[in-house]
Amino acid sequence: MNCIWYLPADTSAGALGADGLEAVFIAELDSGDKLIRSGSRGAFWLEPLVEAEHAGRRVGFGNVDCESLREVLRLGPDHWSSHPAYLGDIDELPWFQRQSRLTFARAGAGDPLCLDAYESRQGYVALRRALQLAPEEIVDEVTRSGLRGRGGAAFPAGVKWNTVLQAQAAQKYIACNADEGDSGTFADRLLMETDPYQLIEGMTIAGLAVGANTGYIYLRSEYPRTLHVMREAIGRAEQAGYLGQGIGGTDRCFVIELRVGAGAYICGEETAMLESLEGKRGMVRSKPPLPALEGLFGLPTVVNNVLTLASVTSVLADGADAYAAHGSGRSRGTLCLQLAGNVKRGGLLEVPFGMSLREVVMEFGGGTRSGRPVRAIQVGGPLGAYLAEAQWDTPLEYEAFAAVGAMLGHGGVVVFDDTVDMADQARFAMAFCAEESCGKCTPCRIGSTRGVEVIDKIIARDNPQQNLALLEDLCDTMEHGSLCAMGGLTPHPVRSALQHFPQDFSFGKSQDLAEV
Ligand SMILES: Cc1cc2nc3c(=O)[nH]c(=O)nc-3n(C[C@H](O)[C@H](O)[C@H](O)COP(=O)(O)O)c2cc1C
């Protein structure tokens, strides 16, 4: 064989034209060559990114279309570097070199469904270690790693696992939250489509740690490719003895079932997700009881995000200390950021906590795609604050972000240039909440609808001072009176837009705000 070609088969690369290249490969590939449908490495700005492994090197070609692929295939290895799409050795691209990839280390390396490939790249090392440990030792390792939930609330994973471990019950569950509803986020999808066994392994370790023999993956319905990949991966893991009865030749058992949501943002909230998993309408439950004690079907349940569960494999494989050596402050390990919106080099970045937002957007992202100045950056999904330039040097850490009235959430970073209308964005936050509210509590259900009306009045300069005061009062009620973070955090984007971009509310940098 001369050369192995890699063409990503995940949703993002597919959306950018990768699937259309397969026919070119079929027609033009040398008989000695081989094509592997891999996954994206997360550099979406280079997709379709085709890679070739030849003579011990692995080189890339960026933004390939059918024509350029034909040219590359006809050129032959000795002349590849003369082609404009040629990127050189893929691992040496600065965009990748400056990252610290733990969770996404395998993304794009090979066929995501090939178990042999997974095992050859550290796969199942963590599970084998976990099988040697007592449940308390696994939980202790996760606790010492400092791993916090990557779904948004950043709750310490070890503390949650310990609560479930200590709970007395004949049946416990692991529920993986793969609803990924935040705007600008795709890390869960990318992880599942490019490295599905990592999630399966992480969930199995969670099951061993807390005494659960069944796990559910709650997957958003908008991810049909992910569903296909996960279904296939679960089947292959079962066949290979990594799932089911007698895992890894022991007497331990763990099974995983897939459930598909129906497109409601609120079903990403953990208790609404549990309701939905039980076959009911996705309504938020009151807490207490905590899901860790009374979760799925009223039984102790670990609810964790895809990335949290996947990260556990790094913790167990390399040890808690190695994982905790990354990061800063109380934010340990790596942060998977999803760079989206109006940005030149969008995609998945995995960096240690502590880097600044400016570095991420300007250096990795290269500024805006439109070429205009960056004006606002929303971090943490639709409930996250809009950050103005004065805040872009805030280190990407949970506490540092909270201190400036923002949050990291699931790591979505959405960039806006100077044409953005921040009054529209504030209105959108309220409208989004009104649309997605589960309707259980008044501050969120009614407050968000009133919020849209009040913002409309402010934009129309209808009694701006009184309406600003009313909006602030409304935000206060939503923040403190809502049952869950949907209503509780919607004031974040609204207030940040008002505070940092008052001129967009058509009263300029007037006294109106100062007087409120
Ligand atoms: C409105 C709302 C939507 C949420 N959506 C998601 C989601 O799509 N995925 C997710 O993992 N967590 C989501 N969360 C957070 C979950 O409630 C919960 O904190 C998380 O699944 C726990 O896992 P972790 O500790 O691993 O982060 C959402 C929370 C709220 C309030």
Ligand code: SF4
């Ligand atoms: S805050 Fe909104 S989404 Fe949350 S429980 Fe209340 S109505 Fe439902």
